Amino acid sequence: MKDSENHWDVVVVGAGLAGMMAANCAARDGATVCVLEQGEGEHYPCNTRYSGGLFHIALDDLAGEPEVVLSNLHRAMHGEFDTDLAEALIENAPAAIRTLKDFGVRFISAGYDGFRRHSLAPPIVRRPGLHWRGRAGDVMLETLERSLTNVGAQLRRGVTAEQLMMNAETGRCVGVQARHINGPETYHAGSVILADGGFQADSQLVADYISPAPHRLVQRNAESGRGSSVRMAASVSARLVGMESFYGHLLHRDAFHNERLWPYPVLDAVATAGIVVDGAGSRYCDEGKGGVYIANQTARLRDPASIFVVFDEAIWSNAGRSGLLPANPYVVDAGGSLIRADSIGSLATKMAMHPDILHRTITNYNESLAAFEPSIGSPSRSTDRYRAEPIKGPTYYAFPACAGITYTTGGLAINAYAQVLHENGAVIGGLYACGACTGGLEGGRWAGYTGGLTKAATFGLIAGRSALSDLRTTA
Numbered sequence: 001m002k003d004s005e006n007h008w009d010v011v012v013v014g015a016g017l018a019g020m021m022a023a024n025c026a027a028r029d030g031a032t033v034c035v036l037e038q039g040e041g042e043h044y045p046c047n048t049r050y051s052g053g054l055f056h057i058a059l060d061d062l063a064g065e066p067e068v069v070l071s072n073l074h075r076a077m078h079g080e081f082d083t084d085l086a087e088a089l090i091e092n093a094p095a096a097i098r099t100l101k102d103f104g105v106r107f108i109s110a111g112y113d114g115f116r117r118h119s120l121a122p123p124i125v126r127r128p129g130l131h132w133r134g135r136a137g138d139v140m141l142e143t144l145e146r147s148l149t150n151v152g153a154q155l156r157r158g159v160t161a162e163q164l165m166m167n168a169e170t171g172r173c174v175g176v177q178a179r180h181i182n183g184p185e186t187y188h189a190g191s192v193i194l195a196d197g198g199f200q201a202d203s204q205l206v207a208d209y210i211s212p213a214p215h216r217l218v219q220r221n222a223e224s225g226r227g228s229s230v231r232m233a234a235s236v237s238a239r240l241v242g243m244e245s246f247y248g249h250l251l252h253r254d255a256f257h258n259e260r261l262w263p264y265p266v267l268d269a270v271a272t273a274g275i276v277v278d279g280a281g282s283r284y285c286d287e288g289k290g291g292v293y294i295a296n297q298t299a300r301l302r303d304p305a306s307i308f309v310v311f312d313e314a315i316w317s318n319a320g321r322s323g324l325l326p327a328n329p330y331v332v333d334a335g336g337s338l339i340r341a342d343s344i345g346s347l348a349t350k351m352a353m354h355p356d357i358l359h360r361t362i363t364n365y366n367e368s369l370a371a372f373e374p375s376i377g378s379p380s381r382s383t384d385r386y387r388a389e390p391i392k393g394p395t396y397y398a399f400p401a402c403a404g405i406t407y408t409t410g411g412l413a414i415n416a417y418a419q420v421l422h423e424n425g426a427v428i429g430g431l432y433a434c435g436a437c438t439g440g441l442e443g444g445r446w447a448g449y450t451g452g453l454t455k456a457a458t459f460g461l462i463a464g465r466s467a468l469s470d471l472r473t474t475a
């Protein structure tokens with residue numbers, strides 16, 4: 001019930017997909033629900049609004065045979081995930097899509113592959129830069145707001161949750177202290193659901209866990225995920241997991257000042273076919289582990305915006321043209337500078353690095369490929385996912401590059417019911433979390449990506465359901 005003292009059955013923090021799904025599910029079945037959203041505008045920025053709109057699990061069909069989906073997850077994560085969360089994801093993802101459709105969200109199949117089978121309608125425009133208005137995530141959030149308010153629930157804009165209220169005797173979460181543009185507000189709640197979208201835009205948390213130089217990462221996101229959930233829940237001793245990884249891509253370095261160079265196109269395909277070097281000209285990671293992994297390794301460098309992707313004519317003409325919005329020609333068309341030279345020495349000079357180091361890096365790399373022993377290179381180069389190509393001219397190329405952070409994949413530890421866990425492993429009563437502020441499913445040592453939208457929708461569904469059954473039990 002809601003009364004004059006601002007009591008609600010369920011208070012949700014964050015009106016992205018995870019929060020709006022949870023709120024709709026709880027409200028549809030009779031709970032009084034209030035969603036707090038820090039953004040003030042009608043189209044408040046969030047990652048859901050900026051997203052590509054593709055619902056998948058580990059880049060394949062979320063509704064495939066469960067064993068196939070599980071093996072895809074294993075491949076993406078190298079087996080390093082919470083199995084309870086994985087089972088909950090696989091079991092509930094198809095229901096999450098059906099539920100979104102019940103709320104009026106429209107999907108199309110944007111391709112024959114499983115990756116694009118569940119794509120938001122209308123789909124995003126494949127052009128360099130950010131184009132979200134009137135498409136995919138933007139339309140989905142408008143639809144979810146309509147269905148929410150149709151059942152009497154509220155979405156309050158311009159309200160930032162700041163602190164959890166806890167019952168000192170029971171240890172249960174009983175509400176949220178928030179700040180509206182007009183002053184502080186108190187929200188009493190039967191249950192609180194945290195869904196603030198992660199901590200990628202909080203430079204202190206990023207410095208603590210991800211990169212020594214947060215300001216040298218391109219924010220490839222809406223900059224609305226500022227770590228509120230992590231901070232609020234950590235202050236009541238919630239357990240944090242997998243904080244060191246993020247989902248992101250390699251971007252052209254000009255993306256810092258050229259808006260046509262983010263979030264697309266990305267440099268992953270050329271980087272995984274060629275090599276990536278630091279500012280001195282040395283390789284520093286296994287490019288064969290993929291663009292998300294390279295972005296994570298890049299973030300750990302002293303200067304993540306000092307790197308170059310190095311390749312040759314053959315890579316530029318082949319891998320360079322692969323993907324939905326290929327680097328060749330879109331990066332150059334969008335104004336990204338491409339360095340070209342007819343020798344390694346001349347390329348190095350143009351990259352402002354010592355020619356001997358780059359020469360040695362490329363020669364060693366080519367030799368290890370020629371000996372069919374890329375794994376003996378230093379660092380070793382795996383070839384099971386991406387073919388490694390030698391860099392042999394006649395024309396040599398380089399892109400000045402950097403890491404773009406899309407969303408953090410670690411965060412609050414939850415169980416399969418989306419209940420937030422205490423450091424001691426017990427459930428924190430009345431507190432749930434879903435979406436990109438939770439950890440345990442993606443990320444890990446290999447920076448595995450399992451799909452932010454499916455995770456948000458599925459655990460939003462679970463959190464809404466769980467909060468409702470909690471309410472019925474405690475009533």
Ligand SMILES: Cc1cc2nc3c(=O)[nH]c(=O)nc-3n(C[C@H](O)[C@H](O)[C@H](O)COP(=O)(O)OP(=O)(O)OC[C@H]3O[C@@H](n4cnc5c(N)ncnc54)[C@H](O)[C@@H]3O)c2cc1C
Pocket residue numbers: 013014015016017018019036037038039044045046047048049050051052053054055056159160161162195196197198220221222224225226228229263406407434435436437451452453454456
């Ligand atoms: C460019 C881009 C492309 C992407 N493409 C895809 C894709 O095709 N497929 C896919 O699976 N994933 C994709 N993703 C990832 C996906 O968008 C996210 O993982 C997902 O939308 C996260 O949903 P969320 O609800 O957890 O967070 P968000 O959508 O970020 O929503 C969180 C909300 O919480 C609000 N908030 C934050 N702090 C507070 C506070 N203290 N008080 C009140 N409100 C607060 C924020 O303002 C925000 O509105 C993409 C992301 C980006 C940026």
